[in-house]
Every structure is written in C-alpha cells, then in structure tokens.
Amino acid sequence: MQMKKWGTGMGMMLALTTLVAGCGAAGQSGTNSSSGTNSTGGTHSSVKVGLVTDTGGLNDHGFNHLSYVGLQKAEQTLGVQGAVVQSNSASDYVPNLTRFAQQGDNLVIAVGFLMQQAVEQVSKEYPNTKFLLIDDAVTDRSNVTSAIFKTEQCGYLVGAMAGLMQKETSIKGINGKNVLGVIGGQSIPPVNTYIAGFYQGAAKTDPGVKIVLKYTNSFTDQASGQQMAQNEISNGADILFPVAGGSGIGSIDAAKAAGIYAIGVDANQNYLAPSTVITSAMKGVDTSTYEVIKQVVNGTFKSGIQYFDLANDGVSIAPTNSVVPQSIVQQVDKLKQEIQSGQITVSPNIPQ
C-alpha cells in the first residue's frame, strides 16, 4: 500500500516535470522555426544549425544572447533552420552537442571556451558534421572552425576611457581617488583578455591608476557580482568593469545604486542602466556566428582559427552616454586608429 502511494506521488511529480520539459522544448523549436518561415524576402535553405549555449544561458544579456542574435539573423536572411539548447551544467556539453550532431544538423555551434574539450570529443565522433567553437581553438580537425576574439583590443579602449575619466573629478560620482574596479567571472582567457586590455589602456592614459580585480567564480550569481562590486566601491572604485556574464548584471546594479559608473561587456549593455553604463566593450559573437553560418550555406566553410578584432569589426566599443566628455571620446578614437594601424599592440595577458 505504502509503495503504491509512493509511486503515485513520484509519478505525478515526474509527469509534471516531463510536461514542463516538453513544453520548453516545443516552445523553443516553435519560435525558432516560425522566425525562419516568417522571413520576408529571405531565401530558404535546407541547412540545419544547432546552437548549444554555455551555462550563462540565453538571458545573460551578453555572450550567449549574442550568439542567438546571430542565429536569428541567419534564420531570417539565409533561411536556415535553427534550434537552441541551453546547458545547465558542464556535464550537459557533450550530450547537447551530440544531440544536434546525431539528428543531422549541418553546423553545430558551441558557445564558450569551457566547451573546448567537449567539441574535441564530439567532432571526432561526427566527422561529417561541421562545428563552430567560439572563444577557444580546436585546430587539428577539418570539420571544426574556431572563432577567437581579440577582446584585449576593446578592453584597452574602455580602459583608456576609464583612465581619462579618472581626471574628470568635476563629473558627479568621480571621486578623485583614482581607483578602478574590475569583476571577472572566472580566471579564464576569454575573461582575462578583456581585463588585460583594460589594465594596459588605463595605464596608458592614467599611469598612477590603481585597479582592484576580483573574480566571482560564477557567471550566474548576480548577488555575488553585486557584493564584489560593493566591496570594490568601498575601496574607492568609481568606474567598474564587470566581465562576468550574468553575475556582472549585479555589479552594474551596485554601481547604479552607489551613483558611480560601469562599463558593459560583450553586448551594448547601456539599456540596463542608461546613465550608469558609460560605454561597453563589445564582442561580435553575433557577427561571427552569422558569418560562419553563411560560410556553411555558401559552401565556403574553412577549418582552423578565424580571428575577430578591431580591424574587421569583430570587437568594438559601444557609443558612449552623455556623461563622457567629447574630448575623451576623441582621444579614445585616436587610440583605436593606432591599434588598427599596428602602432599599439595589446597583450592578451594581464600585467603582473
């Protein structure tokens, strides 16, 4: 008797969970295919593209979100059929990639440095499927292309801007203590390249600047991002540069609450707090995703590493808000040209 009731309870719970999971999958593929067929003037293609996000998920206001934007653009203009699956933990990477490869997708996109090993493994098992790995490289496969972003370049520009802003003590919120705060998600190359550029840029325009750097060790913990930010603010920081995915949203919140400034990352994050986010260091994950899908559609897919930098608009900085004086914008523009022309080279390593 007891077992029977136990079974009923569990059965109900399981049924409920499965129901919701089913709805989720149906809802997602539903929106995706409809946006593909609703396109006006777009060509139709039989190319199927599967997108596997990292744990930050599609709502991270940055990196994973942008890859989806790129896929949506491809659905609308190239008529490809896209599908998305979000990874809830690192153990989801391989099954998620395999699922798309198994069901015959032409291109499987792995968003994130942390998926490098998973791509290495799955691309070997499915040699006829093409893979795009964003943020890290798998070079010894003919079916894998890797997108690497020189985010140290845009990090340099926003760092230079933050350094210049430190002298503008007449701006409300700039406290004259000459301290900048950086919040990293994890100490991994795609995060640290941004930070390395920020250090070098800030040191270029403001040699005496002090930079406080802390890591949240999570890309989803907004509360921790907020705490890190408050700690840095209490140490005198008046411009924050969070490079921490979803956790960084909490840092921007803290900057807003304290009446200081923040610099967005990956996407133009000004909309999160228009008077707080002075600019954003942007990474064209959307552009690169779209470009590689286009290569697959046109049959020009090439394996190996594709670099995205300031010169090909793979990385850039967002338009500044009204807080930043025009003279500073011009000086940063000049630095941008110097990087593009090769007069300045930015190292991807954080200076010791």
Next chain:
Amino acid sequence: MSILTNPQLWAGTLSLATPLALPAIGGTFSERTGVVNIAMEGIMLIGAFFAVSFSYWTGSPWLGLLAAMAAGALIAWIFAWAAIRLASNQVVLGMAVNIFGAGITAFLLNTIFGYNGTPPSTASLPTITIPAIKSIPVLGWFFYQQNVLVYLMLVLVMASHWLLFHTRLGLRMRAVGENPLAADTLGLNVWRLRYTGVIIGGVLSAIGGAYLSIGILNSFDVNMTDGRGYIALAAMIFGKWTPFGSLGAALLFGFASSLSTALQGNAIPTDLIAMLPYALTVLALAGVIGKSVAPAADGIPYKLDR
C-alpha cells in the same frame, strides 16, 4: 587589519546571510514537524521568479513579494500533499521540487520575457538606513545600506523562535515531529500541523528567493540562487534546527563569503578563498560545534488508520 574595519565586510556578511537564514528557518519549520525538506533551492528560485514578474507587472515590489510568498506556499503545499498525504519519499520529493523549480523558472523566463531577460525597469524593494542603528559603532557597519528584507529577516527570526518555543502551536508542531503517534493519541491533528510547518517553510524560502531577485537586485536569471538553498540546508543542521542557530550559521557562512570577497587580490589564490564557505560547512557538519540531532520523527510519514 584594514579589511576588518571596512564596514562593507560586515554589511556584506549580513547581506549574504539573509538569503541563507530565511530558507534555513523555513527548513527548520518543516523538519520540526517531521517532514524532511531539501526543496529550499527550488522554492527559492520560484519565489525569486514570481517576485520579479509581479513587481514588473504591478509596478509594486511589495506585491511582488506577496506573489513570491503565495507561489512559495503553493509549491510547498503540493510538496506537503505528496509527502504527507501520499507518504512519498521526502528526500526524492525535495530533489524533484528543486529540479522542477530550476526547469519551470527557466522555461517561464524564456516564455514570458524572452531571451532579453527581465526588464531593467523592474522596481525593487527599498534599501533603508535607520539613523539610530547606523551611529552605533561596529553594529552600525552591519546595517550600512541594507534592504528592508534584511530587517524583516531579523524580525522573522525572533518571531519564529517565539512561535516554535513559546506558543501552544509551536509545542504541538514540535510534538508531531518528535512522536506523532503520541501526539495523535492526545488528539492533535498530525497531518494539519505538518502541512502548517511545510507551508510556513515554503513562504520563508520564497522570501529568501525574493531577496535575491527584488531585494538586492531587480532581475531574475536562470539558477540565480547558485546553490544557496543547499547551503541553507547546512545552516539549518549546523544551527541545530533552531531559528537563532540557523541565523548564527547563516552569519558564519555569510562572513566567509564576504571575507573571501575582501581578501581577493591580496596574493592569496582566489580559488582557495572561494572554497572557504564550503570548507567551513564541512567542518561544521563534521561535528566541530557539537552533535546536531534531528527531530526524532523527521522524514517518517505518519499513517492514519482511520
């Protein structure tokens, strides 16, 4: 030393203890009546999500908080029904609620708000400073710029202690958690008392979730609780199934997190510091502060033979 005199360290301690203390006390209510509750993580996520949604839809964060409490009560009621009425395995049920909470909130977030996430214009609960407390040395540091829910949490700790240990209802709740047969014999309604404990627990866990989403922030993100429901479970055990004990444990874990934030960048490896709260949890559970004994009938369904 300057780290210890930075008010932010202490404010951070209290701020990070709040989302641990609330679900820990919630779990205490449930387990005191004899229902093992490991579902705090899932209920927190559901609370966090409904708080943001209703705060956005109604423009009032207070209605958001109420919605979170209602959602927490509802999911706890379903959990209680399966655990008490159907006598299902409570640990498995709790796990199911956690997985369900993570799935349903991610699904609803994408369905309702799309992949742009919750709107940045969502209202959040106010941050208040009480001048009388602020001017007290040391204690004032703790209360530097705290959210209104931090104060509510402290009130709830005291109220919970009073309810559990100084009222007739509290005595009855504890009685059915220790010896339901004896309590039943004396004419107490075991099931109803257990429902009460689990639902109060659900409401408190949901307030903990709301603190994360519309207390210190104004947005929801998938899995934003980041395992706090499980740390709260540890805080509940560490605190020996009492409200003040749970608060003490939550403060210790909050302090460890806050300290690891403050110590970063001081030549100590960050990964090592980030481990600190969890290492403390292990030490605590290994019995460093004495033995924790669960209520005698914790986790055992009570069958009615009527």
